[in-house]
Amino acid sequence: MSFLAKSNGVTLEKHIADVLASVRVLEQKNRECHPRELWRDLKLAAFLHDVGKVDPVFQQKLKSSVEEASRGASTISHNLISVFLINREKLLSYAQNPEAVLGAVAFHHWRDYYPDLFLGARGEEVSRMARSMLEEREMWEDLVNRLHHELQTLAHEYDIDPEVISFNKTWADYFQYNSIGNAGLLLPPYLLSFLPQKLKLRDIKDDQERIFLAGNLMRCDHFASLIETEDLDLSPEDIEHNLFPSTSELHRSLEEDFREKAAARNEPEPSFWQRDFFASAPDLREGSLVFIAPTGVGKTEFAYLWGAGRKNIYLLPMRAAVNAMWQRTRRAFGRAREDLTGHIAFLHGEAAMELRSAGRNPDLEGESLTRSLALARHLAEPYIIATGDQVAPAVLKYPGYERLYTVLMDSCLVVDEVQAYDPRAAAVVTKLLEDVHNLQGRVLLMTATLPPFIQEEISQRLRLSSDRILNFLETSFGKAFAGQVRHRLQFKVYRKKPAQTKLGYPDVVSFQVLMEEMVALARDGKKVLAVFNTVKAAQEAYDLASSLLDGVEGSPPLLLIHSRYTRTDRRENEKAIEDYMPNGRAPRLEKGCLVLATQVVEASLDIDADILYTELCPVDSLIQRLGRVWRRAARQASGMEEPSYANVYVLVETEDLCSGCGRVYDRHLVALTGFILARQAMGDLELMGEQSHIENLLADYRDIVFKKDRRRAYNPDEKENSALCKLLAKAPQFCLNELEKVRLVALTYGALTWSWKRGEKDVGSYLKEYYETLDILDSGYCSDRKYDAQRLFRQVYTVEVVPRKRIEEFGRKLKAFIERQDRPCYFDFNEQVLGNFTVPVDFRSLPSHAVTQPLAEVIDISFINARFARKIERWLQGIMVVPAHYDSQRGLVLEVGENGEE
CATH class of the missing domain: 3.40.50.300 (P-loop containing nucleotide triphosphate hydrolases)
Known part of the structure; x- marks a missing residue:
């Protein structure tokens, strides 16, 4: 019987094949961006990444859907078990960067308990696993032989020696008595405790290779799982959609847009200075830029032309701006190439709800918006517009950040209106621009106003020459605007x-x-x-x-x-x-x-x-x-x-x-x-x-x-x-x-x-947070979780609230919703219930004397059957009831006694 990879019946051979196929697609579409040896290492990591799933405990868990099998084995995850099943000599002879390959395999999943495993608090679990494997060596060798047989054709197709998978007695012997952290074999990328070793070994080229291998393995693994578990009609080819209009097609589209807008406004058609600018300085389309220009002169079109022909990730500070830019970009690129319309994606905290609302637009009829959102979240689309909090927190190096950095190293990153961020978030954006630039990605910082201290910091960190700090009003194309009053x-x-x-x-x-x-x-x-x-x-x-x-x-x-x-x-x-x-x-x-x-x-x-x-x-x-x-x-x-x-x-x-x-x-x-x-x-x-x-x-x-x-x-x-x-x-x-x-x-x-x-x-105290945050980031700070990194970036103090005076109305709406639903869906619940009652509020604005209560404790859900009730309770988590008045004209009005304001 074949080994399983997923509880839905997907075999291990099938999953590894899907991951390798996804790697092949990435290589075909980005081959020129990276050396051949790196792609070879990535294929090896993909071949090895899940071999630990042959563990009988893991197999039993998939078959029986129970938390733990009766054998009482270690809680060691399958990706760490994979390390015990890799032939060291074969790895050294095959891989250009064996340490990076091993790290990618070991850490393509990260668990909260890993720090304890590496730092000794739960080291006995690793030792127990190693002893168990040595005691049952024959069983493990038999499992490996079966896996060789299953993967033989796949190994031949990708020119990989299947013997690279074998029971590694040497490492099992060592880990009987030593912790993973002391071995020096694996260097956890997300633990500050290992910072001295990281700094000692750090090399930009090695860092790029580690990020390339770890990030692309995660990306291909996640995408293969999406193919195997979701009914979205996807194939490995969809992992990267390299659909770009030609420069002439983009020029034509933008000219038509200018002409139509001018006619609607009854104004003269504006000059297409963006086209003329890049025609006069084509080298500025290659490499990073800072572009400062007033509102309304056409910065967005400038960004379109700068990033033409490559994947674009466009960051804006607010959700409403992202939604508007998504519609604008769909029009511009859809006019250039009709097949591009459905490949403009957007990401922010309410993207699913916005897409659901947008789906009622006749212009989107026939598009699979669920599929679009899935491809956006997997960074597959050629143009992605997002709020800053979806990307910038990756500089805090939370577990899995490499997946995003891998995409950024082959993309054009546009950051619009950096002045909209507070000093701490602006420092995070500054560090993001530096990291992407150092990874050989291209960045464009575009803004109407740029404080000099940010400009100076970015210029130094990206080593930008003076001609790459562009003030539109000081160029020959902008001088006519400079004196405009x-x-x-x-x-x-x-x-x-x-x-x-x-x-x-x-x-x-x-x-x-x-x-x-x-x-x-x-x-x-x-x-x-x-x-x-x-x-x-x-x-x-x-x-x-x-x-x-x-x-x-x-x-x-x-x-x-x-x-x-x-x-x-x-x-x-x-x-x-x-x-x-x-x-x-x-x-x-x-x-x-x-x-x-x-x-x-x-x-x-x-x-x-x-x-x-x-x-x-x-x-x-x-x-x-x-x-x-x-x-x-x-x-x-x-x-x-x-x-x-x-x-x-x-x-x-x-x-x-x-x-x-x-x-x-x-x-x-x-x-x-x-x-x-x-x-x-x-x-x-x-x-x-x-x-x-x-x-x-x-x-x-x-x-x-x-x-x-x-x-x-x-x-x-x-x-x-x-x-x-x-x-x-x-x-x-x-x-x-x-x-x-x-x-x-x-x-x-x-x-x-x-x-x-x-x-x-x-x-000068305003600058304190900016420089202090940069110092922390430069020191190698890592965030334990992506969620925490996003909260730090956003300085999140927001809580969703419902006014106490609307609780009865909320209860009636909830009851009506439940009565209409056979199988309650969160998106329907959010749209039909929560979206009409919850309001975001900075909790520091709440009156100090206000008595707040969790909504889940106030709302009566006793009439709902137990299974649905658990869902509703989960969906209400984090929402508070506050003393306040609400109406659609004035919004939420807090009671007297505010001790601070937004």
Whole structure:
């Protein structure tokens, strides 16, 4: 009887054949990227990886589906048993890198208990297994002979000597008395305890070979299992879809797209500068680049042409942006080559649910979306758009990270809008770019604003020459845009509470007056966008605007968007906002509107407002917000007059500068941004300042924020901002052209960097997390689990909650769902129930006095049969019930007593 590999009846011979066939496909499609000897080693690793499954205990487990057979054998997993069944001499003679082959076989699966096996706490289990194998040597040799017979044809097909599989008495003898960790035979790649040996032995070439073998073995093993266990009509050929349009096909597609969009907007067709750029500098399509360009000039098309002809992995900071880019890329590449439409994939935490919703789109009719998601998760598609948390945490070297790195070493990685990440996540992205570049992959960092300290770090780590740090506005193609003025700014200093008074403030208004201005502009037909730094501030503005519009005939639409909505409501709100403020996709309606939002609009919504009100915020975030105003003008490179009236109002609150100051944003970064903008407004700023200018600028800044006593340290919780507010209140209206925006970012972060390097940790404290995280990553830090690595990258403090007042409604919806279902499916449950009730909330925003309860303990599921009840309990895990109000317009409103905000 044949050996089994899977509990579904797949034989070991069949599984190894599928893995080898997948290796062959990868070799055929990527042969030129790696030496022939590496492919030979990979085939050997694939041939050997599961030989430990001949273990009678494992075979019995597959046949009987019980946790452990009666023999009472060790818990040692089959991949480690495989090590005992490899002929050392044959391995040394056949493999170019035998250590890497052995490591790939041993660690193509990783178990949580491995540290104990390697470090001695459970070393006796290895010794017991070795003794057992020696005592039953004849049985093991008989098993090996049977396996030789089963794999003989396969070995011949791939030119492998089947005798490389044999009972290794030498290693069994050794492991009777020694732990795996002491042997030096296997070096676990994910244990910090072995870091000294790793650093001692580390060589870039060896590291590349180890990652290539380990990662591709995992990839082929996982894909073979997908073929064997899922009814998706897949074959080994599907492990890598090398479908790419030719450059001429891509040019034609993008030209048609430009033409159609221009016609829809009733605008002149924009220049195809991206094509001309690469025609003038074709060598820049090879190798890594940093590309800095304003919003709206065509960075995405630049990325398409840079990555043409190779696998592309495109990272964006937000799910909504990923969803929009997926649709955009499907159109662009589907127009270039019709057979490519179904091979544009996307990945993020809600990808399955988004695909399920997208499946109702007639444009996707006939596509197997389940198959598409499976191929995306196995990195098989030629174009994959993903959120950063799906890829970047691999730099923390969690178990199995090699699978992703193996793909990246043969791909083009595009990272868009790095400034959207917090300093710690930005450090992780910086390290990712370095790792991929060192593995011979190509990277493109693309952004509207790039803080100089990040640019400097990336430039040094990737060893990029100056011609590979491209500022579009300084190129011959971008000079026409550099002097373009789309925004005239004016500060508005206001008092939050009507009773609050401040002496010496010219033109200080109340918050009520500001809202009356916004409402009046919207009534006058303007599309007004107001962006606040916290959910609470946005909701308060919405309440006030609602009262101003209540009962007024012909009131303009009032919309609110932030992070605290159910998935269903947020999707509907986003669509409504894009309909009222289209960025050229549809005719621009004359009717005005007022949209109140948080930072979610900075990168996730493709909108174009007439007027922006924004709270003071860091300079790069401010410029991202400016990119949502008069966006249509960015498509006009010349012949455009600057605005004659202010179309951007920067709101500064007298008591605390802005909501979230010191919590959402670093207080010094916010204050320094306001100070530098005020100097720019007064014409008293040298944007290309030398170090001496930066020193003088910081001295003046300190006079403002440390006005009581310059010798004392600045208290980040202090709310005495009168001097800065007076400066901002006096500042006149001022215009910013596109080049000045880039230089303002450089100057602001340049001042912070200078303070940090001088040891002035108060003003430069923003950079602390960035550099400290890089130091940790450079030291060889490993995360124990992928989940933990993702949490660190995302700084996850989010919990899914259901308002207590909606529990009865939730219970009714759950009961109705169960009554309709014969076999409850999580996707249906998520879409029909959870998606209408759960809201993501930063748990630090919850009131300190709030009494929270697990939803699974509150909901009555006694009416559900036991089997389904266990499923429902599992699906409700981690969801909390909180004291809060919810409605589809305002979202989740927490009860009074918040101790922090998003």
